[in-house]
Amino acid sequence: MAIDAATIEALIRQDFPDARITVQGDDGSHFAAEVEDESFRGKNRVQQQRAVYAALKGRMDGAQGELHALALTTRAPA
Amino acid sequence: MTDTAATARISDTVKANDVVLFMKGTKTMPQCGFSSRVAGVLNFMGIEFADVNVLEDADIRQGIKDYSDWPTIPQLYVKGEFVGGCDIITEMTLSGELDTLLADKGIAFDAGAASKIREANG
Numbered sequence: 001m002a003i004d005a006a007t008i009e010a011l012i013r014q015d016f017p018d019a020r021i022t023v024q025g026d027d028g029s030h031f032a033a034e035v036e037d038e039s040f041r042g043k044n045r046v047q048q049q050r051a052v053y054a055a056l057k058g059r060m061d062g063a064q065g066e067l068h069a070l071a072l073t074t075r076a077p078a
Numbered sequence: 079m080t081d082t083a084a085t086a087r088i089s090d091t092v093k094a095n096d097v098v099l100f101m102k103g104t105k106t107m108p109q110c111g112f113s114s115r116v117a118g119v120l121n122f123m124g125i126e127f128a129d130v131n132v133l134e135d136a137d138i139r140q141g142i143k144d145y146s147d148w149p150t151i152p153q154l155y156v157k158g159e160f161v162g163g164c165d166i167i168t169e170m171t172l173s174g175e176l177d178t179l180l181a182d183k184g185i186a187f188d189a190g191a192a193s194k195i196r197e198a199n200g
Contacts, residue, residue, distance in 0.1 A: 045166045046148070053149050060149040069112070070150075072165050 002028030003059065003067055009033075015055035020077070032071040041076035048074035084141035092155045096185055097127035100142045101152040105129040112164040113152040119171050120154075122195065124188035125180070157183045172199055 005023040008031055012021050016037045025031035033052070040048045049072050053060055059067045092098055097120070103109030105117045105127070120127050132139035132151055143149055146160045154161045156179060161167065170176040171192070180187050 045169070046160065046162055049163075049166065050147060056149075058149075073169075 004028070005031060008056070008067070008070070011057065011059070012052060012055050015051070029067065030069040031067065032073075034073045036075050036077055038077060040074055045074065081137060081141075084135075084137035085145060088138065088141050088145050091128065091130060092158050095128040095155075096157055096183070097125055098130060098155045099127055099152055100130045100132055100138070100155075102131070102133050104131050109133060110151075112150075116152045116154060116164055116167050119167065119176075119195065122188075123191045125185065156180070156185065171195055 005025060009021050009023045012019070012023075012033065012035060016035060016039070019035050019037035021036075022034040023031055024033075035048075035052055039051070043051075052072055052074060056067065056070075060070065099105070099113075099117060099120065101108060101110070101113035101117060103113055105121060108114035108117050117129065130138065130142075132142060139151070142151065142153055146153055148160065148163065150163050152164055152167075154163075154167055161179065162170070167176065170179070172195070174192075174196070177187070177189060177192050
């Protein structure tokens, strides 16, 4: 199952409507996403990235997970 | 969902070892680039750690994701606490936060090797 960068961005956007989101990668399974959102302020990286994974709603999971590899970078705006 | 036996085994492993890496493959023969990168950093820094190959046990493979509420592997635990996956460990290695965490937790590591990683990736 392939997925594209625009789909990933749209999924993240649903949970983070005001974030700065950049998704790169076009091989259908390996992507790099950067998410900058005010809601990350005061949270550690595990908490920040857990929230992004939650937005992706299981697409990272399991053998049939569409997204094998998503390199995540998360931060609060400077 | 995870059966409780798998959760108990994970919990025992995480408590019995100061540093545990749940990974695809083993520390001497990783079978995924992300697992390989984290195991490589730990090996290079001379950190003693237990490796758990999730590919050998479907219950653990799913169970560890439920245990930490984290959907990807590898997963690093230090003194019973989930530290992060590949991206977080990479960032923490390059920023020096991993050194601080290990020092705070009383885990022995080669500080010179850690500096070398940062010099090579600076």
